[in-house]
Amino acid sequence: MPLSSRPDAQVWLAIMAAVLTTALTAVSFWLSFEALHDLATDHRLKGERAWAWPATIDTFIAIGELLILRASLMRKVDWYAIALTTAGSIGSIVLNISSVGVSDDPLDYVVAAVPPVAALLAFGVLMRQVHDFLLSRQQSLTAPPVPSVLPVTPQEDVEQEVPQEAQKAAEVPEDEHDVTEEPEPVKEPEKTQEPPTQRERIDLVIRALYDTLGNRRPATRHMTDALEKAGLPSSEGTARESRKRVEAAEPHLKTLPSALAA
Template sequence: MTTALTAVSFWLSFEALHDLASAHRLHGERAWAWPATVDAFIAIGELLILRASLMQRVDWAAITLTAVGSLGSIALNVAGVGASHDPLDYVTAAVPPVAALLAFGVLMRQAHGFLVSRQSVLTAPPVPSAAPVTAPVEAQPAQESLESEEPVHSPVDKPVMTEEPETVTEPEQPPGELTQRERIDLIVRALYDSLGNRRPGTRHIRQALADAGLPNSDGTCREARIRVETAEPHLRDLPDAIAA
């Protein structure tokens, strides 16, 4: 309904401005194109205001553009009536541009609410959720290596080695003692947020890992991104970030 109201309001405003242009030496395509030089500023200004609100800032240039386009459209619609003794003639002429401004503003507000709600859904999962994916994988080699070393030791050391796998539990270590793969996955997962909800490219991942002093080959970068996106499938739907 908001879209229909916006379309009808702009159409009525265009019709009035078209008639004004036709009465002042513009005909054919030029008479139809001329209203866009006035009413189009309303749409452009409203879209720039939507963009600024999504970026959580105020764009005074966009507000000024919308105000100038709206006032100009209203003034020209009213001027097209000419001399009249009936005030309702001027009210009728002013209604379409005012309705176009308000209806398009409501439409942009609805679009803003939809985009903000979608953004909150995409950013809902916490960053540490990627850690459980790699923790069990790191624990198995540690236990297998301890078990494989048992036959090498003398029988005197056997009672001691059978108890060590129970006390050495790497997945239960404090967060400050993460394995190398866990650190890589956490750095890669953080890139999705730092890039503004976009999928990092191999160059982004390689630079971040190099800054952290971690392995950063192309294969390591791709495997880390696959692990993170397997844990959080919604990350695959994000747009790709453009590498600088």
């Protein structure tokens, strides 16, 4: 398969998956709404109120999933969003099953439970696809610029300059008197570069981990192990402070995916 056609195929597969997931989510929520509407109708709610009542249950799932997506993009864990999604999902499943009433056929309860479960799973898959898309866009916008290539002097030009200098030296008349060259002024010895401080050595070790882990953000375990091998202070606080300094100097490193600690 040609390399140029592979990205196109991946894009079309992603679009088809997104369309089918959206359709599955819509159908699942619709079936769940139907069951909850019938339950509300049986308990003194009529007309528009019977249709609005299911939204007080299933909307918790959508709100919770969106908050979980927001937290994952911020590289955080939102326990409130997880609790909200769990409460809405459990409530929807229980109420859908209870709408069946008393039945001798277990499949009646299975049929009632499938729509809310499918709605939860389909919506979770849809949020995962949105998460991957937004993360890829964020990484492409924050990627470091590609360094420009310095011009290289052709070898032929260097070879042509050497004969010209030799020719000028040959044109100097031989009868010229030697000119006494003035002694060159004594230059002060250049100061040797001071060795890096302990803080700079720690930052160099932490910065090297991003390349060692394949453009991934090192976890605390990675940093403490690397500092311990280098014979440097290896506490978790020292490692995290060094990572903050490195990412402040190179902000694009903060957007890299996190590496899993072994």
